[in-house]
Amino acid sequence: xxxxxxxxxxxxxxxxxxxxxxxxxxxxxxxxQLVITIDPVxxxxxxxxxxxWEEIQAKIEKLPSLNPNAKxxxxxxxGHASDCELDANGRFLIPPxxxxxxxxxKKLVLLGQGQKVEIWSDxxxxxxxxxxxxxxxxxxxxxxxxxxxxx
Amino acid sequence: xxxxxxxxxxxxxxxxxxxxxxxxxxxxxxxxQLVITIDPVxxxxxxxxxxxWEEIQAKIEKLPSLNPNAKxxxxxxxGHASDCELDANGRFLIPPxxxxxxxxxKKLVLLGQGQKVEIWSDxxxxxxxxxxxxxxxxxxxxxxxxxxxxx
DNA sequence: GCTAATTGTGGGTTTTTGTGGGTTATATGA
DNA sequence: TCATATAACCCACAAAAACCCACAATTAGC
Numbered sequence: 447x448x449x450x451x452x453x454x455x456x457x458x459x460x461x462x463x464x465x466x467x468x469x470x471x472x473x474x475x476x477x478x479q480l481v482i483t484i485d486p487v488x489x490x491x492x493x494x495x496x497x498x499w500e501e502i503q504a505k506i507e508k509l510p511s512l513n514p515n516a517k518x519x520x521x522x523x524x525g526h527a528s529d530c531e532l533d534a535n536g537r538f539l540i541p542p543x544x545x546x547x548x549x550x551x552k553k554l555v556l557l558g559q560g561q562k563v564e565i566w567s568d569x570x571x572x573x574x575x576x577x578x579x580x581x582x583x584x585x586x587x588x589x590x591x592x593x594x595x596x597x
Numbered sequence: 598x599x600x601x602x603x604x605x606x607x608x609x610x611x612x613x614x615x616x617x618x619x620x621x622x623x624x625x626x627x628x629x630q631l632v633i634t635i636d637p638v639x640x641x642x643x644x645x646x647x648x649x650w651e652e653i654q655a656k657i658e659k660l661p662s663l664n665p666n667a668k669x670x671x672x673x674x675x676g677h678a679s680d681c682e683l684d685a686n687g688r689f690l691i692p693p694x695x696x697x698x699x700x701x702x703k704k705l706v707l708l709g710q711g712q713k714v715e716i717w718s719d720x721x722x723x724x725x726x727x728x729x730x731x732x733x734x735x736x737x738x739x740x741x742x743x744x745x746x747x748x
Numbered sequence: 749g750c751t752a753a754t755t756g757t758g759g760g761t762t763t764t765t766g767t768g769g770g771t772t773a774t775a776t777g778a
Numbered sequence: 779t780c781a782t783a784t785a786a787c788c789c790a791c792a793a794a795a796a797c798c799c800a801c802a803a804t805t806a807g808c
Contacts, residue, residue: 447654449632450679451694455767459785463766467680487663535766539785557676560658564676578669579637597643597653597674597713606757610795614756682796686756690795755804766793773786778779 447471448558453568455552460545461537465556468563469536471495478532482540482565484547486522488574491540491548491565498561499527540565598622599709604719606703611696612688616707619714620687622646629683633691633716635698637673639725642691642699642716649712650678691716 452465464472472480472495481499485492494502503524509516526547530538540550553568566574603616615623623631626646633644645653654675660667677698681689691701704719717725 447651449654449675450692451677453694457767458769461767466765469765487668533787535788537766557672558678559671559675560654564672574672578673597657608757608759610759612757617755620755684797685799688756749808751806751808753804753806755802757802758800760797760799762795762797764793764795766791768791769789771786771788773784775784776782778781 447560448563449560450558452556454554454556456540456550456554459539460542461533461539462554462565463535463537464532466536468556468558469532472532478536480530480532480538481527482530482538482544483523483527484544485564486519489548489567489570491544491550492559493563493565494561496529503527598711599714600711601709603707605705605707607691607696607701607705610690611693612684612690613705613716614686614688615683617687619707619709620683623683629687631681631683631689632678633681633689633695634674634678635695636715637670640699640721641718642695642701643710644714644716645712647680654678 448468448471450467452468454463454465456462469478472478476495476497479496480493481496482491482493484490506516506520506523509519511517511520526544528541528544532538544550548565549567549570550565551567551569555566555568555571557564557566557571599619599622601618603619605614605616607613620629623629623646627648630647631644632647632650633642634650635641636643657667657671657674660671662668677695679692679695683689695701699716700718700721701716702718702720706717706719706722708715708717708722
């Protein structure tokens, strides 16, 4: 299970070093093979260990092709998915089109999110974070399942 | 069950020594393995023994991914959760991003809160305490479940 | 009130992790 | 077929965190 936040730098060659904690999980689950794609909703990227990704792709492919939203989801999500492999130092290259989608420059933020890791530009993440924290209404309009959560 | 308040100092390396009482509880529940994350509502951190945290994470991950508030909760809560382990002296390192979130400097306050321990900057806690005490109206506008509590 | 044990604190050392850059291979297009 | 650009591979150094040990302070027991 991925969790936690890490600040990392993308180097001049567009390589991203995965922090040691995430690397262990990726190596364990898939010998360093991963899939990176875009988040269709937010301007960030999502990284999955290969096996988990294949399950997700299978589910999405089964959606009815004639439904425009399903088609859209397939184009965005599957269409942008690239296979990557970690090098000897635990780094991989982020494909340039994905870099552009998420406005990635030097400073990035990695967010562990259970089965996937999200990649944000530092700048975008900071503003996202600020608005999430300011918007205190959010907590009152939570889905029912959550109202009863205590933690 | 954690309870009680403790003042502690974070050392120059960002390490925090858990008071003996809490340490016993953590060691018993999880051999010193713990998870620290932010409180999405207040500017403080929350520490859980690993097993309890995993239950909570599982619940939160099951929330619908397309609901924006659920997503927000996942990013804040799971996104900031880091695994830590107590060293031989019962200390652990607070990840720098979390330190920043809760404005932690040297003097901290630990607050036992049942299944979790809250970590506050001493300064923030003092002002929080003052405002909680001043705002005595609060007690009259409690949710129904509480109106009937006797203690 | 003294001693002993436990707890809290500081800092040095070693190992791991992160970062940069050089070199070789591979692909692309002229 | 060759030239150029890009990506994979490899090595070396810098930084940080984990580990370990030793001492100070506090508490408890006698």
